[in-house]
Amino acid sequence: MTKTEDKMIIVGGGIGGLAAALAAAEAGQKTTVLEQAPEFGEIGAGIQMGPNAMAVLDRFGVGKEIEKIAVFPKRLVLKDTFTGEELSALDLGEEFKEKYGFPYIVLHRSDLHFALLDACEKSPLVNLITDQHIEKIEETTDGVVAIKASGEKVVGKALIGADGLWSKTRAYFSDDKAICAEYVAYRGTIPISEISDDANMDMDDVIMWIGPNHHVVQYPVRRGELYNQVVVFKSLNYKEDSDDWGTPEEMDQVFEGAHPLVEKALSFIERQIRWPMYDREPIDNWTKGNICLLGDAAHPMLQYLAQGGGQALEDASYLADVLKKHGKNYEAAFKAFQEERIPRTARVQRNARVWGEIIHAEDPTSILLRDTIFKQRDAKDFSQVDWIYGQKYGQGSKKITK
Template identity: 35%
Template sequence: MKVLIAGGGIGGLAAALSIARHHRVVVLERRDTFGELGAGIQLGPNAFHALDSLGVGAAARRQAVYTDELRFMDGTTGQRVASMPLTSAYRTRFGNPYAVVHRGDLYQTLLDGCAAERNITLHTNCSVTRYEQDPDSVTAITDTGLRFTGSALVGADGIRSAVRGQLVGDGAPRVSGHTIYRSVIPMERVPRELRWNTVTVWAGPKWHFVHYPIGSGKFLNLAVTRDDGARDVVVGRPAERTHVLSEFPELSDTARQLLELGADWKEWVLCDRDPVARWTDGRVTLLGDAAHPMLQYAAQGACMALEDAVLIGRLLADADGDGDGDVPQRLEKYNAERYDRAARAQLVSRAIGEQLYHPAGDAAAARNTMLSTLTVDELYDKVEWLHGARIGEPACAAPPVCRLP
């Protein structure tokens, strides 16, 4: 059968790869080219399980940086609060590494996989604005009036999804009130003593700063966020360096030194949505940010989309699309199996900002005490539900350390 996918981002391309093993897929991308905006992205073991299942795990690993630890710092005092090692014991427990990549590198890996798959057709300049369906088929309609008909439609068109607008009808995304500034700089500009192979978080009162290497270690990704009550949507607007530096006067010396390296800053106001239990309507369903957009603080947005893709491909594998209700039932099952986990990730992402990254005063001191008393095994226990999930079976049965390129 033929499956339509609205949106050619990470989730849409991953879904195309998953479904194309058994069916024809048509991907409808609104822009005039297939590409991905953004900078660094974190991939937990659950993401690598999914990438393995999609057949692109090895290619993704070649672009990744395998960090040694997740490090949590008090951003005002410079105190090292907690550290979760990500090397052999972690990989043994979770069956895959934790890595950071440039978002564009991950995207290109998925795009190359789609381009090599004869069952996938990629269309640009096709912005899906609505759909029509009957018991036998569904039709995606673009802003220029083009019509594409298939047995199912997957809305993978992002946080402002037009497919979701028709299916759920819950209006605009929730503006979080948090502004994030991002910069990517050449690693050669970073003093050698600060070229840490870690994902480091500096937490302060109503702000936090994250940095890690990307691009096979050639660049340093900087992302600094302030809970400033912003109410207007901003997407990738250039920001003056002096403004960014002035927003974080409380930074400790080392964090300040790293922040001052940033250049060509851009800013976003972060948005998400409340979880909704139903994102399937007959032959139409949602995936990734269209279904369960979340703040970045759990570093799981792309990971959840990859998991979605694996499951929907598996459930549709032997569907015949002949109008007997088989496809709608399978999409309902996909929705039911993904809802609890995705909703928990959405809410935990919010809670991390409130309870871990942005407290001040006594609340920050209590947070530091709590985190500093956790053993490594207890830290692993905390992330087990996220990092330990295996939506897709890994392609290699050998010990996880051998899975690195």
């Protein structure tokens, strides 16, 4: 019989899985990260990290490296897709940083992923393995087992499912299905030189152009060398179990008559890959025995609050706290983990949907009311975002009570 090694298995080596490995290492525990892809990596697009996420990156010792390659936007700005009018802004300057303890940054996903991967590779407690597609997980009398399609088994004492939206490990807890929002995204980065000669381009801010059933996000990444763009819209041709909806042709129709800067964004957008948008309903249990979910596997959300990765990082930070407190009593650690994290992440999941409805409003009365409220906001009024950025699981900022 195979002897169960004294280690935790982490299924999935995305932001969540790698951060979970760093969390376990901080608690002095060994992990093996099993990633299905032939190489660890991320797609070629940008990611926003709020101060709640930055607190965690700082805790795991990668904050400074990330700050070297990130961009520090001055404001988050909402603009009307058609008129170009600025509707609202959030000032990310000194007051914001002072209040939340960390800056708001934007960076290339692969830069973030690489920084986490590098920290994992430097840790003697983290073992990283690629080409490991896990089909099924099980508990055994003295631990857990992750089973590949070939039937090959990897055994350990505990297991964290960090395998994303289409998680196989989630099936151990729930038979729920991912819910398609009927929106698609097209995204990618282009060299900044392609657009920076346009005097009308605003390189200091994260810009979100909004309009009925669509939005476009733009910001520079990688020290300002690349420009990230995401175009998102609701398809009127959605068909379940089909890829024939949300096409580039439909995108062009949706944005007909848009402001010239939005038209320009569309002219540079990568049209080959479309990303249908999904989330799931929050569930009230992520753990059983020595098995637990984390990141998108536990709480996949729509990206409208730019918090999915941030919540995966918060998960990892709190995981470090519970592992330090409960040691190898995984059952107790994972119970305490989910008791803290489920309410928080469910709130973010639900609010992401609501924010989507607000920015995508299509009825003229709702748009008028929304824009009137938006325009009255002070850019330094942080009351609406306090619940997101004000929660800290980073270095020394949160003590566990459970």
